[in-house]
Amino acid sequence: MQNKLPLYLILSLLLLALLAVVSLYMGVYIFEKHSFTEIFSGLINNDGSISDSDRFVLMDLRLPRIVMAILIGSALSVSGTCLQGMFRNPLATPDLLGITAGASLFAAVTIVLGVYIKPYIPEVFHFSLLSFMAFIGALLTMLLVYRMSTTNGKTNVVVMLLTGVAVTALGFAVMGLLIYISKEEQLRDLTFWNLGSVSGASWTKNGILAVVITVCYFVLLPKGKALNAMMLGEKDAEHLGIPVERIKKQIVILTALMIGTCVAFAGTISFVGLIVPYILRLIFRSNYHIILPLSAVFGSILLLTADTISRTMAPPSEIPIGILTAFMGAPIFIIILIRSRKTM
Amino acid sequence: MLEAQNISYAHRKFSILENIDVTVNNGELLVIVGPNGAGKSTLLSMLANELTNKEDLIFFKKKTFHDWDCKELAHSKAKFSQNNSHDIPLTVNDVAMMGRYPYFNSVPQKQDEEAVIKALEETDMASMRQRDYNSLSGGEKQRVHLARVLAQLDNNVAQKLVFLDEPLNNLDVLHQHRILQTIKNFTQKGNTAVMVLHDLNLAAQFADRVMLLKKGKIVAHDVPGTVFTKEIISRVYNFPCTICTNPVNQNPLIIFGT
Numbered sequence: 001m002q003n004k005l006p007l008y009l010i011l012s013l014l015l016l017a018l019l020a021v022v023s024l025y026m027g028v029y030i031f032e033k034h035s036f037t038e039i040f041s042g043l044i045n046n047d048g049s050i051s052d053s054d055r056f057v058l059m060d061l062r063l064p065r066i067v068m069a070i071l072i073g074s075a076l077s078v079s080g081t082c083l084q085g086m087f088r089n090p091l092a093t094p095d096l097l098g099i100t101a102g103a104s105l106f107a108a109v110t111i112v113l114g115v116y117i118k119p120y121i122p123e124v125f126h127f128s129l130l131s132f133m134a135f136i137g138a139l140l141t142m143l144l145v146y147r148m149s150t151t152n153g154k155t156n157v158v159v160m161l162l163t164g165v166a167v168t169a170l171g172f173a174v175m176g177l178l179i180y181i182s183k184e185e186q187l188r189d190l191t192f193w194n195l196g197s198v199s200g201a202s203w204t205k206n207g208i209l210a211v212v213i214t215v216c217y218f219v220l221l222p223k224g225k226a227l228n229a230m231m232l233g234e235k236d237a238e239h240l241g242i243p244v245e246r247i248k249k250q251i252v253i254l255t256a257l258m259i260g261t262c263v264a265f266a267g268t269i270s271f272v273g274l275i276v277p278y279i280l281r282l283i284f285r286s287n288y289h290i291i292l293p294l295s296a297v298f299g300s301i302l303l304l305t306a307d308t309i310s311r312t313m314a315p316p317s318e319i320p321i322g323i324l325t326a327f328m329g330a331p332i333f334i335i336i337l338i339r340s341r342k343t344m
Numbered sequence: 345m346l347e348a349q350n351i352s353y354a355h356r357k358f359s360i361l362e363n364i365d366v367t368v369n370n371g372e373l374l375v376i377v378g379p380n381g382a383g384k385s386t387l388l389s390m391l392a393n394e395l396t397n398k399e400d401l402i403f404f405k406k407k408t409f410h411d412w413d414c415k416e417l418a419h420s421k422a423k424f425s426q427n428n429s430h431d432i433p434l435t436v437n438d439v440a441m442m443g444r445y446p447y448f449n450s451v452p453q454k455q456d457e458e459a460v461i462k463a464l465e466e467t468d469m470a471s472m473r474q475r476d477y478n479s480l481s482g483g484e485k486q487r488v489h490l491a492r493v494l495a496q497l498d499n500n501v502a503q504k505l506v507f508l509d510e511p512l513n514n515l516d517v518l519h520q521h522r523i524l525q526t527i528k529n530f531t532q533k534g535n536t537a538v539m540v541l542h543d544l545n546l547a548a549q550f551a552d553r554v555m556l557l558k559k560g561k562i563v564a565h566d567v568p569g570t571v572f573t574k575e576i577i578s579r580v581y582n583f584p585c586t587i588c589t590n591p592v593n594q595n596p597l598i599i600f601g602t
Contacts, residue, residue, distance in 0.1 A: 233427070240445050240496065241445070243414060285435070285476075
């Protein structure tokens with residue numbers, strides 16, 4: 001089964017590409033030219049065959065948004081898979097552990113209080129300040145949850161989930177306070193955070209996301225074997241020559257980085273990290289060697305589909321994407337709870 | 345082969361091991377026995393480099409574990425643990441294949457597949473290769489992990505070392521003897537095994553040397569015939585016993601409760 005991984009990867013990447021093209025044509029605005037190749041050759045040759053409005057919708061609205069959905073879906077789903085490997089539990093996801101809440105808490109504080117710091121820092125850092133703070137929030141929450149719930153390499157699932165609940169509650173409280181004291185324009189930003197959306201996509205954000213994700217995947221994606229071995233227990237994984245402590249540190253820092261960046265750019269989109277690994281596990285069992293790279297692609301597929309539905313279901317308004325993912329995620333959460341009820 | 349001097353271990357002021365000296369020679373099968381709470385598993389963990397204690401120096405092939413490269417170490421040392429995870433959602437073959445993780449990068453090679461099949465045959469699990477690990481009974485799971493450990497040490501490295509913490513729990517008589525015979529064959533090729541057992545008669549039958557522990561101290565460490573005497577065993581286990589010669593293989597035979 002392991003040798004078939006390249007085949008599965010190619011097939012799922014083709015599916016993703018197909019979805020991206022379909023998604024490009026979905027929406028209120030209809031392109032004048034209907035052939036995919038005609039539009040792109042027109043864009044590349046720049047011979048005036050593409051109207052300005054076509055160009056604007058394509059290059060500044062739809063394409064960045066599609067790319068962002070692909071990047072964020074992938075990053076959230078890989079973060080979820082890695083955390084589940086580290087905590088050895090299918091419920092360990094960025095949102096249930098409160099890591100998303102921690103990141104958005106720090107991001108929200110930065111949005112509201114950032115007005116007072118922003119004049120003192122150069123403008124290029126404004127975007128990165130937000131993602132940096134979100135990263136710090138994610139990292140601190142992750143360390144808190146891990147320290148609270150794991151002793152001697154054994155995770156107490158109840159403590160793990162309850163710590164997540166506590167951090168999320170704190171996040172809500174602070175968010176309420178911030179909404180109360182914030183000005184109107186900040187309020188709009190804050191609402192965007194809570195609902196989660198990729199409508200704020202831009203090429204700058206996509207660039208930062210792509211760099212972060214490339215660095216993280218370079219380290220994390222080859223860790224499938226190590227995560228498999230960690231199912232034996234950390235001591236036994238070490239006997240197999242796996243540097244468990246180093247891998248755990250890498251997972252903590254890099255998933256925090258990915259979640260922080262995603263939250264900074266798209267707010268809290270919940271349950272992606274729960275749905276994708278769950279579905280993959282149904283087919284491939286818990287073989288991380290297969291599900292870790294596949295979760296990178298299927299996360300993209302899920303979020304791209306969800307985003308396309310969210311912007312086309314009730315035009316011209318949008319259904320917040322978080323609502324769609326929650327509709328899928330909540331039942332899966334309950335199914336996992338029922339299955340693991342005996343062992344908790 | 346394996347040398348450790350003056351090992352001590354304490355957990356929250358409760359001393360578990362005190363000043364233990366161990367030397368295990370090449371090709372030796374050392375069995376550690378003793379009543380509950382004697383520190384057998386702790387000693388095995390320390391010798392296997394699971395509990396890192398800076399002051400205690402343990403030398404494996406004249407090098408401390410710290411000086412070994414962790415991949416290279418995995419080629420010549422393995423451990424079978426007592427508390428194996430009961431929930432691993434993979435097939436039997438996948439779990440046994442983990443023993444080959446130190447040998448391949450991404451996709452298992454032909455010799456890895458062969459080593460796994462050979463190890464599963466050794467533990468009589470080859471017919472269940474494609475079964476779900478989670479659907480097995482306790483004894484079968486145990487045998488999968490034994491196969492994993494055997495597969496890990498299936499290579500050309502000379503003088504390997506295996507640690508086994510109560511490998512016979514949950515196993516039926518046939519498999520108890522088969523596993524011990526496999527380990528015995530392994531040591532007869534110049535490799536070394538250190539094992540914790542509860543069954544004194546099996547220890548007497550298979551061990552080259554026996555270490556008897558009580559309350560974190562060595563009571564006796566010698567060949568089975570010297571360790572298994574009536575007064576030592578009845579004193580350490582605090583239970584009357586009789587020792588005679590096993591009529592089949594001439595080893596000491598311990599009968600409790602007489």
